[in-house]
Amino acid sequence: MPTTATTLPLLLEEVEVRRVERLSPSFVRLELGSPALADLGVDGPWWDQRFKLIVPHAPGASVPSFAGADESWFSTWLERPVEERGVMRTYTVREVRGTGADTRIVVDIVLHADGEAGPGAAWAGRAVVGDRAVVLAPRRGAPFGGIEFLPDAARRVLLVGDETAVPAITSILAQLPADAEGAAFLEVPLAADVQPVVHPEGVTVTWLPRERAELGSLLHPAVLECLGLGPEALAETAVTDDEVDPDLWETPTYSSSGEAVLDPVDLGEPVDVRDGLYLWIAGESRMVTGLRRALVKDHGFDRRQVAFMGYWRHGVAMKS
Ligand SMILES: Cc1cc2nc3c(=O)[nH]c(=O)nc-3n(C[C@H](O)[C@H](O)[C@H](O)COP(=O)(O)OP(=O)(O)OC[C@H]3O[C@@H](n4cnc5c(N)ncnc54)[C@H](O)[C@@H]3O)c2cc1C
Numbered sequence: 001m002p003t004t005a006t007t008l009p010l011l012l013e014e015v016e017v018r019r020v021e022r023l024s025p026s027f028v029r030l031e032l033g034s035p036a037l038a039d040l041g042v043d044g045p046w047w048d049q050r051f052k053l054i055v056p057h058a059p060g061a062s063v064p065s066f067a068g069a070d071e072s073w074f075s076t077w078l079e080r081p082v083e084e085r086g087v088m089r090t091y092t093v094r095e096v097r098g099t100g101a102d103t104r105i106v107v108d109i110v111l112h113a114d115g116e117a118g119p120g121a122a123w124a125g126r127a128v129v130g131d132r133a134v135v136l137a138p139r140r141g142a143p144f145g146g147i148e149f150l151p152d153a154a155r156r157v158l159l160v161g162d163e164t165a166v167p168a169i170t171s172i173l174a175q176l177p178a179d180a181e182g183a184a185f186l187e188v189p190l191a192a193d194v195q196p197v198v199h200p201e202g203v204t205v206t207w208l209p210r211e212r213a214e215l216g217s218l219l220h221p222a223v224l225e226c227l228g229l230g231p232e233a234l235a236e237t238a239v240t241d242d243e244v245d246p247d248l249w250e251t252p253t254y255s256s257s258g259e260a261v262l263d264p265v266d267l268g269e270p271v272d273v274r275d276g277l278y279l280w281i282a283g284e285s286r287m288v289t290g291l292r293r294a295l296v297k298d299h300g301f302d303r304r305q306v307a308f309m310g311y312w313r314h315g316v317a318m319k320s
Contacts, residue, residue, distance in 0.1 A: 007070070008069060008070070008071070008073070008139070009139060009142040009143070009144075010136060010137065010138060010139050010142065010144055011036060011037070011039060011040060011135065011136070011137045011138070011139050012066045012069055012073060012134065012135075012136050013034050013036040013037065013066075013134065013135055013137075014034060014063060014065070014066075014132055014133070014134050015032040015033060015034040015037070015105070015132070015133055015134070015135050016032070016033055016034060016129075016130060016131070016132055017030055017031070017032060017127050017128065017129055017130060017131040017132075017133070018031045018032065018033040018104055018129060019031035019104075019129065020127050020128060020129060023108065023193075023195060024190070024192050024193040024194075024195065025111075025189070025190055025192050025193060026110055026111055026163055026188065026189045026190060026193045027108050027109070027110060027111065027163070027166070027193060027195075028108070028109050028111060028124050028125060028127070029094070029106060029107070029108050029109075030106070030107050030109065030124060030127055031097060031104040031105070031106055032053075032104060032105045032106075032107065032133065032135060033098070033102065033103065033104040033105075034135075035101035037101075037103035037104065037105065037135075037137075038099075038100045038101050038103055039139050039140055040096065040103050040105070040137055040138065040139070040140065041138060041139070041140025041141070042138050042140075042144065042147070043141075045175045046093050046095075046096065046147075046171060046175065047147050047148075047149040047168075047171065047172050047175060048092060048147060048148055048149045048168035048169075048171060048172055048280070048282075049092065049093045049138065049146055049147050049171075050090050050091065050092055050093070050146040050147075050168075051090075051091060051092075051093055051105070051135055051136060051137040051138070051146065052088050052089070052090055052091075052135065052136035052137075053088070053089050053090075053091055053107070053120065053133050053134070053135055053136075054085075054086045054087065054088045054089075054133060054134040054135075054136070055086055055087060055089065055119060055120060055123040055133045056086045056123065056132075056133075057082050057083060057085075057086050057087055057119060058083075058119075059122075059126065061083060061086065062132070063086050063132050063133055063134050064077060064080065064084055064085050064086055064134065066134065086119075086134075087118075087119045087120070087320045088136075088320035089118075089119070089120035089318055089320065090311075090318065091107045091109065091120075091167070092107070092108075092167040092168045092171065093105055093106070093107070093137070093171070094106045094107055094108045094167040094170070094171055095171065095174075105135060105137065107167070108166065108167040109121060109124035110163045110164055110166075111124065111125050116315075118317055118318065120318075148251055148280070148307050148309060149168075149172050149280055149307070150251075150252065150253075150278075150307070151278035151280075152278070154276055154277060154278030154305065155181065155276035155277075156181045156182040156275070156276055156277050156278070157172075157176070157180065157181075157182035157183075157203070157277070157278050157279075157280065158182055158183055158184075158185075158223070158226070158227070158277060158278070158279045158280070159172060159173070159182070159183070159184040159185070159280050160184070160185045160219060160223050160279070160280070160281040160282075160283075160291065161185075161186060161187070161219075161281065161282045161283045161311075162186075162187045162188075162215065162216065162219065162282075162283030162284055162287060162311075163186075163187070163188045163189060163193065163283075164282070164283055164284075164311040164312055165186075165282035165283050165309075165311055166186050166188065166195070168282060169184055169186055169280075170186075170195065170197050170198075172280070173197055173198065173199040173200075173203060173205065174197075174198040174199070176199070176200050176203065177200065178200050178201075179200065179202065180200040180202055180203055181200075181202035181203060182202070182203045182204075182277075183203060183204045183205075183206065183226055184199070184203060184204070184205045184206065185206050185208060185219055185222050185223060185226070186205070186206070186207050186208065187208040187209075187210060187215075187216065187218050187219045187283070188207060188208070188209055188210065189209070189210055189211075190209055190210075190211060191209040191211065193209065194207040194209065206222065208222060215284050215286075215287060215314065216283070216284060216286060216287025216290065219283075219287060219291070220287065220290055220291060220294070223281075223291060223295075224294060227295075227299075229294070229299055238290075239286050239289050239290045239293070243289055243293075244285050244286045244289050244313070245257060245285060245289065245310065246285055246310065246313040246316050247310065248285045248288055248289060248292075248308065248309070248310030249308075249309055249310060250292060250303065250306070250307070250308040250309075251306075251307040251308070251309070252303060252304050252305075252306075252307070255303075259303065274300075274301060274302060274305065277305060278305050278306075279295065279301065279305060279306040279307070280306075280307045281306070281307065281308050281309070282307075282308075282309040282310075282311050283310075283311055283312075284310070284311070284312055284313065284314055285310035285312070285313040285314075286313075286314065288308050288309065288310050289310070291308070292306075292308045
């Protein structure tokens with residue numbers, strides 16, 4: 001049953017778990033459906049579209065109702081006690097299946113095999129068909145934001161991520177034009193987490209199972225090597241706690257550290273980027289910080305050709 005006023009320029013809707021598929025030891029795939037998702041949509045490819053999921057704060061608790069919600073829904077929701085409001089987490093639309101009232105959002109959730117399970121991972125890990133959550137997702141025809149993959153005129157793409165970015169990278173790969181060129185590096189906890197991927201022939205896909213190695217320790221050298229930056233940079237990979245910004249988000253149009261960003265009017269302009277390359281890097285903040293330092297500070301890549309996104313921070317729960 002739709003729960004919100006239809007006047008909101010986004011979908012804030014209760015959904016039901018329609019299908020649960022354990023993809024691998026570290027990933028569970030859920031299909032979330034509601035007749036209200038008939039209005040789900042974006043203007044163009046979904047790329048790395050993010051959305052919010054509100055799940056119960058503990059097993060057996062219910063999800064909040066947003067019936068009659070208006071523009072002040074967020075502050076009203078935040079004022080409720082956590083037992084009532086549940087917790088909000090960010091995920092990626094891996095795929096959209098079905099049409100009309102049978103539209104379903106597919107989400108792949110990491111079960112934190114080598115970390116502490118937060119409420120999002122714990123909910124996904126015990127999810128069964130019929131369970132309820134609330135999604136905050138794009139309404140067709142209304143601007144929503146949440147897509148960071150903006151390669152513009154770049155001739156090649158380099159996609160880099162840990163397990164939390166696997167849904168975004170695999171979604172981007174499946175939607176790239178057939179003549180796209182570049183490479184993707186995906187670091188996952190275990191060899192058993194490697195998934196079949198649809199991708200253009202000209203984009204090579206490399207899986208890097210950590211198998212208990214330190215998080216990000218395989219991605220960093222693989223990316224530098226792929227860019228031909230040589231082993232001298234490998235000695236500089238250690239990132240101190242002080243250097244890690246838990247809210248790290250550096251894209252051409254937004255900077256969590258307050259650096260100058262592009263004026264939106266310049267966004268459509270062709271940019272003569274180094275090597276014709278666009279880099280999209282997401283995952284644990286320390287890993288992303290290390291790559292940002294190596295690529296932008298040490299090797300002078302232009303911020304107009306990179307998106308560095310801290311999807312999560314080891315030891316820090318997401319704010320909601
Ligand atoms: C734009 C965007 C898109 C994202 N898409 C996805 C997606 O599609 N699938 C997905 O699984 N995640 C995705 N994430 C990451 C996800 O939002 C975080 O991992 C989030 O912290 C999970 O919430 P939680 O309630 O499970 O853990 P939290 O309550 O936030 O954290 C609890 C503890 O778990 C640890 N933790 C959090 N994530 C992990 C992890 N992956 N492995 C090990 N320990 C962890 C934290 O460090 C903390 O100590 C995305 C994040 C962003 C910003």
